[in-house]
Amino acid sequence: MITARYNKVSWGIKLVLIFSGAFMGLLISSIIFLLCQKQLENLMVMKWLQLIQTTFTFVLPALALAYLFGGGVSYLKFTPIRSSFIWLCVILLMPLALPAVNYLKSLNDMIVLPHFMNGVELWMKQMELQSEVITEKFLSVTSLRALGLNLLVMAVIPALGEELFFRGVLQRVLAEKVNQNVAVWLTAFIFSAIHLQFYGFLPRFFLGALLGYLFLFSGSIWAPIVAHFINNTLAVLLFFLTFNGYLSFDIDLLGTQNTAWLGVISFILVVLFFYRLSRVKSH
Numbered sequence: 077m078i079t080a081r082y083n084k085v086s087w088g089i090k091l092v093l094i095f096s097g098a099f100m101g102l103l104i105s106s107i108i109f110l111l112c113q114k115q116l117e118n119l120m121v122m123k124w125l126q127l128i129q130t131t132f133t134f135v136l137p138a139l140a141l142a143y144l145f146g147g148g149v150s151y152l153k154f155t156p157i158r159s160s161f162i163w164l165c166v167i168l169l170m171p172l173a174l175p176a177v178n179y180l181k182s183l184n185d186m187i188v189l190p191h192f193m194n195g196v197e198l199w200m201k202q203m204e205l206q207s208e209v210i211t212e213k214f215l216s217v218t219s220l221r222a223l224g225l226n227l228l229v230m231a232v233i234p235a236l237g238e239e240l241f242f243r244g245v246l247q248r249v250l251a252e253k254v255n256q257n258v259a260v261w262l263t264a265f266i267f268s269a270i271h272l273q274f275y276g277f278l279p280r281f282f283l284g285a286l287l288g289y290l291f292l293f294s295g296s297i298w299a300p301i302v303a304h305f306i307n308n309t310l311a312v313l314l315f316f317l318t319f320n321g322y323l324s325f326d327i328d329l330l331g332t333q334n335t336a337w338l339g340v341i342s343f344i345l346v347v348l349f350f351y352r353l354s355r356v357k358s359h
Contacts, residue, residue: 098241105133235307240297
């Protein structure tokens with residue numbers, strides 16, 4: 077059978093297929109970007125192109141790889157979660173981790189590279205600034221309809237695609253050769269590095285590990301997908317509320333400066349959550 081034949085693919089070849097799939101998806105979406113170059117000033121076009129990029133880079137490769145590695149969609153572990161405690165963790169984890177994430181971001185911002193790497197540091201800061209400008213343009217909307225599109229492009233599709241690819245495929249393949257914990261952290265490292273945002277590396281690395289452990293302890297891809305969606309939705313909604321004057325407090329400062337102690341407490345609570353979660357069966 078075809079499935080049985082692909083199950084015999086070596087571990088190294090699997091890794092090559094994973095990264096080749098993402099690269100091909102990125103290449104195809106980049107070609108589409110080039111074909112639409114004259115429309116790149118149109119913010120609506122940019123949002124749809126972003127959705128296309130996520131789909132081709134993560135969603136489609138993950139589905140194709142799941143078939144190649146055996147079992148099709150079932151390989152991705154869309155296992156029902158019947159534990160109410162796991163669902164509680166999934167729902168509360170990202171809001172609970174927010175001060176810790178902000179604290180790590182503040183630490184990340186303080187990193188200074190050696191003098192001989194000034195050029196690299198300047199390039200990274202420029203990349204970060206460009207990303208922030210584009211993200212702010214994407215999020216600066218006033219209507220509920222535009223908010224709905226933002227949630228689709230920046231919360232729903234990224235949560236689905238990135239979790240299917242990183243946790244559903246990459247983490248599982250890495251765990252075939254290394255310890256499960258090592259697989260979680262390696263995947264989190266790659267997940268953060270692939271975004272090419274140095275000054276967001278630590279918080280994204282931390283979030284990647286949280287999502288990886290949710291997948292590991294729950295045994296279901298639904299756990300990291302929903303948690304990832306909640307994290308991104310929080311960011312989109314909080315920006316919307318602040319931009320439209322409904323919220324005056326900058327939530328990104330929670331866990332930094334005078335409230336750094338909240339970041340430490342947040343981290344401790346997250347560790348306790350996962351300690352308890354590791355002892356619960358999902359089904």
